[in-house]
Amino acid sequence: MKSRTGITLISIVITIIIALILIGVIFTVFGPQGLFAQAREARLQTSIAQAKEKIEVEILAVQAKNGRNSNPAKFKRRTE
Numbered sequence: 001m002k003s004r005t006g007i008t009l010i011s012i013v014i015t016i017i018i019a020l021i022l023i024g025v026i027f028t029v030f031g032p033q034g035l036f037a038q039a040r041e042a043r044l045q046t047s048i049a050q051a052k053e054k055i056e057v058e059i060l061a062v063q064a065k066n067g068r069n070s071n072p073a074k075f076k077r078r079t080e
Contacts, residue, residue, distance in 0.1 A: 029035050
C-alpha cells in the first residue's frame with residue numbers, strides 16, 4: 001500500500017472550527033460589549049458613586065461645622 005502524507009480535509013475543517021471558536025471567545029471578552037468593557041463600566045460607576053459619597057460627607061461636615069441642619073431636603077427655596 002501506498003502511504004499518504006499531507007493534510008486531510010477533516011483536519012482542515014477541525015482546525016477552522018477551533019479557530020472560529022477561539023475568535024468567538026476573544027470577541028466575547030475583548031469586544032465593545034465584552035467582559036472587559038463591562039468591568040471598565042462597572043469600575044467607572046463605582047468611582048462616580050464613591051466621589052458622590054465623599055462630596056455628600058464633606059457637605060454634611062461643613063453644614064455641621066456651621067451649625068446648620070444637615071438635611072438639605074428641609075430647606076426649601078422661597079419664591080418671592
